[in-house]
Amino acid sequence: MTGPGAMVSNHVSWLDCFALNAGGPLYFVSKSEVGSWPGIGWLAHATGTVFIRRNPRDAQKQRSIFEDRLRAGHRLLFFPEGTSTDGRRVLDFKSTLFAAFFINDFRHDMAIQPIALRYVAPPGAPPTFYGWWGDMAFGPHLLDVLSAKAGGQVEVIYHEPLPVAAMANRKTLAQVATETVRKAISASAEPRTET
Numbered sequence: 442m443t444g445p446g447a448m449v450s451n452h453v454s455w456l457d458c459f460a461l462n463a464g465g466p467l468y469f470v471s472k473s474e475v476g477s478w479p480g481i482g483w484l485a486h487a488t489g490t491v492f493i494r495r496n497p498r499d500a501q502k503q504r505s506i507f508e509d510r511l512r513a514g515h516r517l518l519f520f521p522e523g524t525s526t527d528g529r530r531v532l533d534f535k536s537t538l539f540a541a542f543f544i545n546d547f548r549h550d551m552a553i554q555p556i557a558l559r560y561v562a563p564p565g566a567p568p569t570f571y572g573w574w575g576d577m578a579f580g581p582h583l584l585d586v587l588s589a590k591a592g593g594q595v596e597v598i599y600h601e602p603l604p605v606a607a608m609a610n611r612k613t614l615a616q617v618a619t620e621t622v623r624k625a626i627s628a629s630a631e632p633r634t635e636t
Contacts, residue, residue, distance in 0.1 A: 442516070442552065442554040442599075442602050444550070444551075444552055444602070445511060445514070445547075445550055445551055445552075446511075446542070446551045446552040446553055446554065446602060446605070447511070447516070447517040447518065447519065447542070447551075447553055447554075448461075448467065448516065448517070448518040448519075448553070448554045448555075448556055449518070449519055449520070449521050449534065449553055449554070449555055449556065449618050449622075450518065450520055450555070450556040450557070450558055450622070451520070451522060451526070451528075451531045451532075451556075451557060451558055451622050451626065452520035452522050452524065452525040452526065452558075453525055453526060453527070453528035453558055453560055453571060453572050453573070453574075454525060454528070454560070454571050454572055454573040455481060455573055455579070455582075455583075456560075456571055456573075456586070456595065457520070457525075457558055458484075458488075460558060460595045460597055461518060461556070461558075461597065462488075463597070464597060464599070465516070466516070467515075467516045467517070467518045468488075468489050468490065468491055468510065468515045468516065468517050468518070469485065469488070469490045469491070469517075469518050469519070470490070470491045470493060470507075470517055470518065470519035470520075470538065471485060471490050471491070471492055471493070471519075471520075472492070472493060472494075472495055472523075473492045473493060473494045473495075475490070475492070476490070476492050478579075480579075481579070491506060491507070491510060491517065493506075493538075495523070500537065500540070503538075503541075504540060504541040504544075507538075507541035508541060508544065508547070511541075511547065511551070518556075519538055521534035521535050521536075521538055521539070521615060521618070521619075522534060522535070523535050524574065525572070525573055525574040526572065526574050527569040527572040527574055528558070528559070528560050528568075528569060528571060528572040528626075529568060529569060529572075529626070530623075530626070531557075531619065531622050531623040531626050533615075533616075533619055534615040534616075534618055534619040534622075535615065536611045536612045536614070536615035536616075537611075539553070539611035539612075539614045539615050540611045542605045542611070542614070543605065543610065543611055547605070548605050548606050549605075549606045551604075551605040551606075552602035552603060552604050552605060553602065553603045553605060553614060553618055554599065554600065554601075554602040554603070555600040555603065555618045555621040555622050556597060556598065556599055556600065556622070557596075557597075557598040557600070557621075557622045557625035557626055558595060558596070558597060558598075559595070559596040559598065559625070559626060560572070560593070560594070560595050560596075561593060561594045561595075561596070562593055563589045563590045563591065563592040563593040564590065564592045565590070566589065566590075566593070570585075570586075570589070570593065571586065571593065571595070598625050600621050600622075600625070603617055603618060603621075
């Protein structure tokens with residue numbers, strides 16, 4: 442994405458940040474708890490992550506932080522599912538964070554670029570191998586990934602940016618972004634035939 446705006450992606454694993462940063466520098470938006478996690482928290486602070494509290498009382502303050510970052514030209518990326526999954530499905534994107542893009546002076550210039558992350562497990566591993574979700578412990582998952590046989594991969598699918606001005610409201614924008622990513626994940630899950 443070349444113009445002002447933000448990117449949104451499905452969230453599968455702690456590996457997502459590495460895969461997405463490979464496309465160029467960005468600033469992740471993350472729940473505040475991540476900042477205190479061992480290892481990951483340090484990395485998040487070091488890379489300029491924007492930490493938010495998921496509390497409706499803080500919505501205005503968070504919107505201000507987004508505005509400041511966007512005015513400074515930062516490329517923001519957030520995971521609007523609000524959690525990670527096994528990578529085989531996409532949860533509905535929560536619309537709350539999309540509200541910052543509907544401020545009058547931003548709305549006409551901003552776009553949201555949906556990104557789909559699709560992981561392919563190494564041969565012999567379950568399809569959910571790279572997924573880190575629920576109450577999975579980080580240490581054992583990290584060791585499993587680092588000791589895996591070669592052959593796994595991640596596909597980062599960049600979709601056309603969605604102009605905010607073309608959307609009726611934040612809920613419509615969240616729904617269109619969800620469906621765009623969901624369609625890419627569903628299509629990639631279908632069996633491929635050789636031609």
